Amino acid sequence: MKFYVESVSKCAQRLGTLSEIDAKPSVSIKTPAVMLHTQGGQIPHITHEVFKLVSRDPQILQIPLAGMHTFKEAMQYYEGTISNFIGSKDSLTCLTLQDPCNITKQGHNSTLKVPIWTKNGKVYYDAKSYMDVVESFKPDIYFLLSDGDTNISSSEKRISKSLSNTVSFYKECLERHRKSQTLANSFVIAPVVGGYKQLAREKFLKSILADVKDVGGFLIDGLHNNGPETEFLEFAEIEPVVKNILNKLPTDKLRVIQGCWNPVNVINLVEMGIDLFDSSYCHILTERSAAMTFAIEPTDQTDTYEINLRDAKYLDDFQPILTGCNCTSCTKYSRAYIHHLLSVHELLGPILVMIHNVYHYLRFFEKIRKCVKSNTLQALQVSITEQFQNHQKTK
């Protein structure tokens, strides 16, 4: 797989393409893009079969290791790749360490190994055991192992530990990658850690940038501990850190950020030159029974930003979630029906909400790409920010 970017400026919005994928030569992914967040190999609530009702375009599935640890042994015996195993052979896969929807518990770090939380509790991975998994999963893209357990309030000591662990993981994983025939065509993404301390970030970059051959992109890691709180991070706080990193990264490499950023911050990050996000925001919203209703196009018929379908006011509201939306949920089901399903805890409730959210979010990214292309991202930012602020006021 190769990444082609159409711009050479360091810290500015840009268009790119992921293509020349070994097993899927006809597939290409335009960036800025969103990977579809999965748990246990499925988009939460939406099986791969149901996803076909949402989109038939090629997608990158984000596969957090936490939900896949249970298959560690089976995958050593399985002959196909992880995309075959999870039942989505036409998708691309990106193996990540942590799940952006689940809080990474703090204070469990150790030297040269990192914890993940599986259904059976805490499990530590070191560079070797992690790369064993990567080799048996054979993902199209993967993150190198990192200790990204830092946030805005992390201590110097924690950040320093995160740095030394991750530098060491970087070297060991990359060495293993270079030796591995199985992974010859896998696209490597190197995490950049260092919390909110500029000096630490710079120190980390210095120690890895000398050797970035075989690295296809970088992950801006260590900004948060995942989970729903990412949605409410203040852009002003992350902006200087991200800017500083992007200014130092080679421009021809993919730039990835993980987490359920709200749409306003997604645009802000695109403006700075981030290429790849994930759809964990859709899941976070669905879990609180909320559906995205913000206008993407000026013609969208809506005066809300997001609606909570458990609200009793939808009891006899036979309109779709979003009038004019072409997703399966909006064309065939009413707010009243979805409200009923949610209030009696039926499985179909979150399915219908999630279908709409993923559809809307994919549309949002399509719009972002269009705006970058026509240099009109500013207008979209103004519109989404205004809708978001109005929503905050009415809450």
Added chain:
Amino acid sequence: MTTKSPLVFTLIAECHTTKARVSRMVLPHGPVDMPVFMPVGTQGTLKGMLPEQLEELGLQIMLANTYHLGTKPGVEILEKAGGLHKFMNWNNCLLTDSGGFQMVSLLKLAEITEEGVRFQSLNDQKAEVMLTPEHSIEIQNAIGADIVMQLDDVVRTTNPDKARIEESVHRTTRWLDRCLQVHKKPDTQSIFPIVQGTLYEDLREISAKDHIKRHVNGYAIGGLSGGESKDDFWKIVHLCTNILPKDKPRYLMGVGFAEDLVICCALGCDMFDCVFPTRTARFGCALTRTGQLNLKKEKFKKDFKPIDENCPCNTCKNYTRAYLSGVVTVYPSACHLITEHNVVFQMRLMKDIRESIKQDKFPEFVRKFMLDLYPNKEYPTWVRDSLSAVNISLTL
């Protein structure tokens, strides 16, 4: 003046050995090929499946529960929505039960009088509510299913009090008349009477004979599958199908195990429902002709075969037992995958039964089915007995 019947029944083929038959009924929302298994979509949805998925599988009819829907969303919302079909976007047929069974099975405090069933509502107010035959039909009229059930006086099959059962038989018929009387949509909905009488053959006979005097489009056999022995169960089914007319559908309520379906088809039943296939899916159990697979078991962790190599469902096409084993009971979408397989399993079984009857090879089908299930030929007594009552010998 003739009005269009909401149920047109056509007998297509009969087995020359057993009482099994293939038929088709045409309801306001389309045709139903019988024998048919109807999966249960209790609250206006079938466990994690979209109605369009079910339509694509070729499902012609599903069941919904009056008691649950009457509580939530309630008659008012259903009427505003224009009925359950529109509310849930299901364009094929629906059948609703009367709510009576839920009263007795779910609610400890139900009290049955001539007027109806009095019970404490499960809703937040915990108010005392009375479900009468009239009220049940009112709710079912609002739901708008193609087939609706009369409210019946359900007595557990394990209750030995014959006087009480006799009372329930006569009351069920009186309630049937009250249901028919208040039925507002006879052009689009058929009310089925329910034969009661637990395990007493004489009472079952009275009940069935009383019901066949009424002008209705089909009949149900109720009050079975409630913990009675299989030896008692099949005899009552056999007796009822001997009395119920051949030119109308016969619905055996609450039956859904593959083995029971095969036998009760042989005994002449046409319609079945049960929560089992969809409920067991939630616990990680997949159905096959050789028995159930509990996918949580350790032995499937490295089993890269599908649930069933011969099954055409999406789950069997795309997923291995090893994968399903790691996700069942952990993620809701895994439950959707097993549910799809189990629904397809039931539909395929019924289709195979219909095809074998049409080719007049039903007895061969039954023998092969039982041999797959009991490869050592240790058939349960009730299986041998019930089949020999309809001229199939398993000892051959």
